[in-house]
Amino acid sequence: MTHRSDKGPAPVLALKGISKSFGAVRALRDVSLELFPGEVHALAGENGAGKSTLIKTLAGVHRPDSGQVLLDGEPTVFHGPADARDAGIAVIYQEPTLFPDLSIAENIFMGRQPRRALGRIDHKATHAATLALMQRLGVELDPDRPARGLSIADQQIVEIAKALSFDARVLIMDEPTAALTGSEVARLFGVVRTLREQGSAVLFISHRLEEIFQICQRVTTLRDGAWISSELLDGMTEDDLVRRMVGRDLDELYPKQEVEPGEVALSVRRLTREGVFTDVSFDVRRGEIVGLAGLVGAGRTEVARAVFGIDRWDAGEVDIDGKALINGAPSTAMAAGLALVPEDRRAQGLVMDMSIERNIGLTGLRTTVKAGLVDRGAERSRSLDWAVKLQVKYARIADTVNTLSGGNQQKVVLAKWLATGPKVLIVDEPTRGIDVGTKAEVHRLLSQLAADGVAVLMISSDLPEILGMADRVLVMHEGRLTAEIPRSEATEETVMAAATGRAAA
Amino acid sequence: MADSTLSRAVRWDTVVGALLIVVLLLSFTTVDGFGNALNLSFLIGNTLPIALIALPMTLLVVSGEIDLSVASTAGLSGAVMGALWNQGMTIETIIPICLALGVVCGLINGLLVTRLGLPSLAVTIGTLAAYRGIAQIVLGSDAVTDFPTQYLDFAAGRIGDSFVPQAFIPFLVLLAIAVIALHLTPFGRSLYAIGASEEAARFAGIRVKRQKLILFTVTGLMASLTGIFWALHYASARFDNATGLELSVVAAVLLGGIDFDGGKGTLGGAIAGVFLLGALQNVMSLVNVSAQSQIVVTGVLLVVSVLGPRVARQIAVARAGRKAAVGSAGKTA
Numbered sequence: 053m054t055h056r057s058d059k060g061p062a063p064v065l066a067l068k069g070i071s072k073s074f075g076a077v078r079a080l081r082d083v084s085l086e087l088f089p090g091e092v093h094a095l096a097g098e099n100g101a102g103k104s105t106l107i108k109t110l111a112g113v114h115r116p117d118s119g120q121v122l123l124d125g126e127p128t129v130f131h132g133p134a135d136a137r138d139a140g141i142a143v144i145y146q147e148p149t150l151f152p153d154l155s156i157a158e159n160i161f162m163g164r165q166p167r168r169a170l171g172r173i174d175h176k177a178t179h180a181a182t183l184a185l186m187q188r189l190g191v192e193l194d195p196d197r198p199a200r201g202l203s204i205a206d207q208q209i210v211e212i213a214k215a216l217s218f219d220a221r222v223l224i225m226d227e228p229t230a231a232l233t234g235s236e237v238a239r240l241f242g243v244v245r246t247l248r249e250q251g252s253a254v255l256f257i258s259h260r261l262e263e264i265f266q267i268c269q270r271v272t273t274l275r276d277g278a279w280i281s282s283e284l285l286d287g288m289t290e291d292d293l294v295r296r297m298v299g300r301d302l303d304e305l306y307p308k309q310e311v312e313p314g315e316v317a318l319s320v321r322r323l324t325r326e327g328v329f330t331d332v333s334f335d336v337r338r339g340e341i342v343g344l345a346g347l348v349g350a351g352r353t354e355v356a357r358a359v360f361g362i363d364r365w366d367a368g369e370v371d372i373d374g375k376a377l378i379n380g381a382p383s384t385a386m387a388a389g390l391a392l393v394p395e396d397r398r399a400q401g402l403v404m405d406m407s408i409e410r411n412i413g414l415t416g417l418r419t420t421v422k423a424g425l426v427d428r429g430a431e432r433s434r435s436l437d438w439a440v441k442l443q444v445k446y447a448r449i450a451d452t453v454n455t456l457s458g459g460n461q462q463k464v465v466l467a468k469w470l471a472t473g474p475k476v477l478i479v480d481e482p483t484r485g486i487d488v489g490t491k492a493e494v495h496r497l498l499s500q501l502a503a504d505g506v507a508v509l510m511i512s513s514d515l516p517e518i519l520g521m522a523d524r525v526l527v528m529h530e531g532r533l534t535a536e537i538p539r540s541e542a543t544e545e546t547v548m549a550a551a552t553g554r555a556a557a
Numbered sequence: 558m559a560d561s562t563l564s565r566a567v568r569w570d571t572v573v574g575a576l577l578i579v580v581l582l583l584s585f586t587t588v589d590g591f592g593n594a595l596n597l598s599f600l601i602g603n604t605l606p607i608a609l610i611a612l613p614m615t616l617l618v619v620s621g622e623i624d625l626s627v628a629s630t631a632g633l634s635g636a637v638m639g640a641l642w643n644q645g646m647t648i649e650t651i652i653p654i655c656l657a658l659g660v661v662c663g664l665i666n667g668l669l670v671t672r673l674g675l676p677s678l679a680v681t682i683g684t685l686a687a688y689r690g691i692a693q694i695v696l697g698s699d700a701v702t703d704f705p706t707q708y709l710d711f712a713a714g715r716i717g718d719s720f721v722p723q724a725f726i727p728f729l730v731l732l733a734i735a736v737i738a739l740h741l742t743p744f745g746r747s748l749y750a751i752g753a754s755e756e757a758a759r760f761a762g763i764r765v766k767r768q769k770l771i772l773f774t775v776t777g778l779m780a781s782l783t784g785i786f787w788a789l790h791y792a793s794a795r796f797d798n799a800t801g802l803e804l805s806v807v808a809a810v811l812l813g814g815i816d817f818d819g820g821k822g823t824l825g826g827a828i829a830g831v832f833l834l835g836a837l838q839n840v841m842s843l844v845n846v847s848a849q850s851q852i853v854v855t856g857v858l859l860v861v862s863v864l865g866p867r868v869a870r871q872i873a874v875a876r877a878g879r880k881a882a883v884g885s886a887g888k889t890a
Contacts, residue, residue: 360760382759383762385762386762392760394760400756400757401760403758404757405754406749410750414747414750415761417746418743421743425742426743
């Protein structure tokens with residue numbers, strides 16, 4: 053595979069000097085971008101750098117205030133998403149929206165199924181067309197199986213197939229890997245490589261820098277709505293890229309402090325939930341960050357849920373500071389000093405329609421009380437205090453959390469739980485889908501908490517994060533703990549071997 | 558300017574409150590016989606049953622649930638009261654029994670919803686029929702009217718020569734309790750969280766099932782209290798007392814800006830909605846609109862009240878959308 057030089061083929065889609073303002077605020081300032089056929093192009097930048105606006109401009113959702121969109125070198129105006137789609141531009145979002153009860157084939161050809169006489173749907177033709185698409189992508193997915201139960205990666209592959217069925221030549225992938233595990237990413241990247249070889253132009257957005265280097269040839273960086281650079285990735289380092297994104301050298305991404313572990317704070321003994329996880333035992337000591345690695349579906353999140361009391365366990369015991377927790381009772385787990393930052397911040401971590409103040413306040417309903425009533429003054433100062441400590445960027449504390457960026461939402465979830473003064477903090481995918489700057493902040497915070505004597509259990513599918521932050525790595529595979537690896541021996545190989553069941557327990 | 562959920566709800570509250578004032582003013586000036594003390598006391602007295610049940614119903618709908626069996630519980634409570642009275646029990650024994658019965662009715666709804674995970678809409682449509690049926694079995698087609706006069710007088714009487722019914726005072730006490738419970742206590746705060754996102758509430762350590770069970774139980778209690786009041790106020794205990802009252806209650810609560818999907822609205826709005834509906838029904842009676850037509854109006858109001866806040870919100874969202882785009886871009890600059 054040769055990288056195309058700038059004098060190579062003409063870009064299939066290009067933006068030239070695009071500016072876009074919303075009211076008084078300039079979301080994009082004089083941004084240019086060229087997408088070449090047969091090339092995967094990364095779009096890098098922190099949250100709020102203008103990536104979303106750029107994507108929406110390419111997809112015909114926004115019309116630029118000035119500048120040109122060039123399709124095959126010709127200036128074009130997209131009057132709406134349909135125009136962009138007809139021009140062969142498709143956007144694959146992070147969370148695909150398939151109809152779960154319809155088959156893969158029906159999802160792909162929804163609303164435009166091949167017809168037979170009398171308007172009946174031609175199932176055979178639909179099936180065959182879907183099969184052809186899957187073969188083109190080099191994946192084996194049964195066109196007749198329902199979308200329900202497909203992994204997110206496979207759902208995205210179905211979305212890609214759907215895009216191809218519209219003859220898409222430009223695929224925009226907006227953080228497709230944010231919710232994927234290692235093996236799923238590999239599967240998706242296989243498809244992306246196939247697309248690239250077939251001459252598609254791909255615009256790829258990811259907060260995981262190593263993925264950008266893995267799959268992309270060229271990168272365009274945005275910062276504060278402005279174009280910073282477009283260049284080939286060959287010869288660049290991650291540090292180079294981060295510097296362009298944040299405009300300064302980032303303090304270490306994994307600022308792990310060395311802490312001498314103290315007493316056992318969380319003790320899980322032979323915990324079993326039938327059909328979900330079996331015989332899980334581990335300790336987390338004060339001052340320790342213990343990583344919990346494994347593939348999605350290995351049961352990590354489920355163990356966390358059971359420990360916190362969201363789900364009941366069938367056998368075993370959970371102790372905080374030597375005192376047993378009641379099965380299935382989050383309120384008593386909280387009272388014992390346990391906090392859980394859940395994996396899905398939008399559905400589980402936050403009430404999206406509620407204000408920042410009240411979201412943080414939710415964990416204090418038992419404590420910020422005066423004479424049986426909510427002590428609003430105490431609630432507000434507690435919320436403000438933590439929002440400020442965690443440097444949440446917001447306009448007013450009374451704003452609803454759905455006005456915040458993903459990284460700031462995650463900080464609100466952390467604030468909500470840190471405000472309870474936990475002894476044991478479980479964080480499930482704490483940095484999923486948030487930008488590298490905020491990620492470093494979250495890591496520094498976790499490290500500081502551990503140094504302050506909190507026992508931290510960190511579930512993550514981000515291996516560098518696990519390796520960078522954890523004192524010990526626990527690995528789960530198919531519902532069982534398969535390995536406990538000390539920091540000194542933890543490498544991608546040893547962790548992945550255990551996660552995929554290749555290592556002896 | 559502010560676009561939080563609260564201020565949006567407040568705006569709808571204001572709309573309903575203003576509408577109530579407009580309707581009252583118009584009625585005072587244009588409808589014969591509206592303004593005299595007797596009619597106003599009828600208006601309030603006839604609206605009190607709706608208002609009493611609207612208190613727990615508001616909390617229930619805020620938490621994302623609903624109870625359609627309330628009118629049947631009220632009817633059952635009245636029927637049992639009549640039957641026991643016929644048996645010669647004292648009213649002082651009967652009332653606690655009826656209230657306890659209401660608690661049981663509410664508890665059954667609550668357990669079916671929280672333990673079996675059934676949708677409250679379906680459960681309470683079922684118990685709506687069941688409780689009414691039991692009421693008929695208990696009392697048959699009798700009408701019991703000979704309750705002790707001091708009770709009848711209290712339930713129908715006015716304070717001196719004013720237009721305020723005596724029963725309005727205890728209602729105000731209950732209203733104050735409900736306002737405090739919903740708007741000032743941790744319990745009320747948790748109801749908003751449950752209604753807006755039950756899962757997030759659970760992950761915040763809120764005991765969702767317990768709170769809901771409490772609400773259904775209190776709703777049953779209040780419904781049976783309403784049934785007792787109804788029988789005394791109209792001096793008639795029949796199995797079909799308060800039939801269709803649930804429609805008025807739900808219409809009034811939704812009209813007051815309590816979102817059917819939960820998580821939004823205030824008691825002030827709900828009570829404004831209740832009295833708006835009560836005033837309309839009163840005016841319709843005065844100008845000789847038939848009872849059947851009044852039900853049609855209530856039904857239309859129900860649809861409008863679900864639609865109204867939604868349209869208002871869509872306008873707000875459209876405006877917020879522009880602002881949010883500005884806002885999120887604002888964090889860029």
